Amino acid sequence: MAPSLVSLTAARDPYPVFRVLRERYPLVRDELLGAWLVSRYEDVRDALARPWLVALPPGRTLSHMEGATHRAHRALLEPGLRGDALAALAAGAARTAHVLAHRIAARREADLVAEFCRWLPAAAVVTALGLPPEDAAYVQRWCRGGLTHLAGHHDELDARLRPHLVRRRAHPRDDLLSVLCAAEVGGRPLSDGTVTGLVGALLGGGGDATALALASFLANLLAHPDQLALVRERPELIPAAWAESLRRDPPAPVVLRRAVRPVTVAGTPLPAGAVVACLVGAAGRDPARFAEPDRYDVLRTDPGHLATGTGRHACLGAELACHIAEYGLRALLDALPGMVLAPGFGPEPRGLLTRGPRTLLVRPG
Numbered sequence: 001m002a003p004s005l006v007s008l009t010a011a012r013d014p015y016p017v018f019r020v021l022r023e024r025y026p027l028v029r030d031e032l033l034g035a036w037l038v039s040r041y042e043d044v045r046d047a048l049a050r051p052w053l054v055a056l057p058p059g060r061t062l063s064h065m066e067g068a069t070h071r072a073h074r075a076l077l078e079p080g081l082r083g084d085a086l087a088a089l090a091a092g093a094a095r096t097a098h099v100l101a102h103r104i105a106a107r108r109e110a111d112l113v114a115e116f117c118r119w120l121p122a123a124a125v126v127t128a129l130g131l132p133p134e135d136a137a138y139v140q141r142w143c144r145g146g147l148t149h150l151a152g153h154h155d156e157l158d159a160r161l162r163p164h165l166v167r168r169r170a171h172p173r174d175d176l177l178s179v180l181c182a183a184e185v186g187g188r189p190l191s192d193g194t195v196t197g198l199v200g201a202l203l204g205g206g207g208d209a210t211a212l213a214l215a216s217f218l219a220n221l222l223a224h225p226d227q228l229a230l231v232r233e234r235p236e237l238i239p240a241a242w243a244e245s246l247r248r249d250p251p252a253p254v255v256l257r258r259a260v261r262p263v264t265v266a267g268t269p270l271p272a273g274a275v276v277a278c279l280v281g282a283a284g285r286d287p288a289r290f291a292e293p294d295r296y297d298v299l300r301t302d303p304g305h306l307a308t309g310t311g312r313h314a315c316l317g318a319e320l321a322c323h324i325a326e327y328g329l330r331a332l333l334d335a336l337p338g339m340v341l342a343p344g345f346g347p348e349p350r351g352l353l354t355r356g357p358r359t360l361l362v363r364p365g
């Protein structure tokens with residue numbers, strides 16, 4: 001019988017389950033989850049890009065939009081996360097990383113998740129939106145309460161954003177929130193609900209996905225000192241080391257979709273209404289696609305992870321996340337040159353829909 005993802009074993013370590021699924025059940029119904037599981041690299045890539053498979057649970061953000069509406073809203077956000085705007089955000093992330101890393105340097109022992117990974121991406125996205133810096137603390141609380149890329153409903157986020165929306169609609173500034181407040185789609189301004197949904201997705205992308213991915217990235221390097229030494233010697237390898245960590249340990253190993261029409265997934269027709277779990281984590285360790293897939297190897301010559309999606313909904317913040325990781329690591333290596341895992345501590349990733357180590361104890365050295 002095919003294993004289910006709804007089990008304590010899978011939440012603790014889904015990779016053995018992913019292996020069985022990939023080898024023996026490339027498309028199988030998980031009754032407990034209420035979804036079809038798709039696990040091989042090629043099938044997951046196809047499913048992520050396939051029309052008529054839409055994001056789940058339903059919501060009001062970019063991931064839930066399709067067709068012309070999706071293209072129009074995506075085009076609004078894109079300039080704020082590309083080109084000169086991206087360069088400015090990266091420079092800001094470098095400054096924040098420097099401050100955070102130097103704070104830790106003075107300590108005997110520190111938890112990089114609590115004191116670095118949760119702050120750096122949240123601060124970068126808060127800056128992109130033009131929100132007050134102290135809102136990075138709220139982002140962490142909302143993410144602990146379930147704010148992700150798919151946003152979700154957050155009364156507190158709505159309430160906190162409302163006065164900013166009123167002000168930006170009256171007096172636009174040079175930030176992403178003003179762009180959204182001034183934007184029109186189909187000749188009509190975006191409603192407060194739409195703006196809040198988009199803002200929630202951006203904050204969730206930074207505060208949840210990027211924070212977890214950064215924790216896994218640092219954990220991978222600290223747990224593989226030979227790889228850390230390589231990156232230290234050749235910092236130009238940092239983006240490859242980040243991509244390799246996303247492949248091996250994606251922060252969102254399961255991406256859920258719902259069929260709004262009959263679709264074919266992994267060669268099998270599924271009816272409208274079917275829920276499909278795209279196992280990005282299983283795809284990243286598919287030996288048919290990646291040599292020695294369990295190994296963390298910053299010199300890998302077969303890149304191509306799916307952790308930031310693919311196709312029309314591919315992640316808009318992927319480049320920003322990569323800059324955050326690069327400047328974050330550079331700042332840590334600069335301020336804590338002898339950084340090692342705390343004695344007796346081993347990073348333990350947790351979670352299934354969102355996954356990463358929840359603590360990362362280090363000795364600054």
Ligand code: HEM
Pocket residue numbers: 048055062063064074081121125149201202203205206209210213250251252255307308309310312313314315316317318320321
């Ligand atoms: C390592 C960090 C990140 C990971 C692993 C990640 C992953 C993803 C994934 C899997 C998707 C969905 C793709 C799909 O549905 O097919 C997505 C979409 C998205 N991400 Fe990220 N993300 C990250 C960081 C960010 C950041 C920092 C931001 C914002 C600043 C962001 C903004 C978005 C947006 C707006 C979408 C929706 C795109 C669309 O539907 O057109 N992400 N991301």
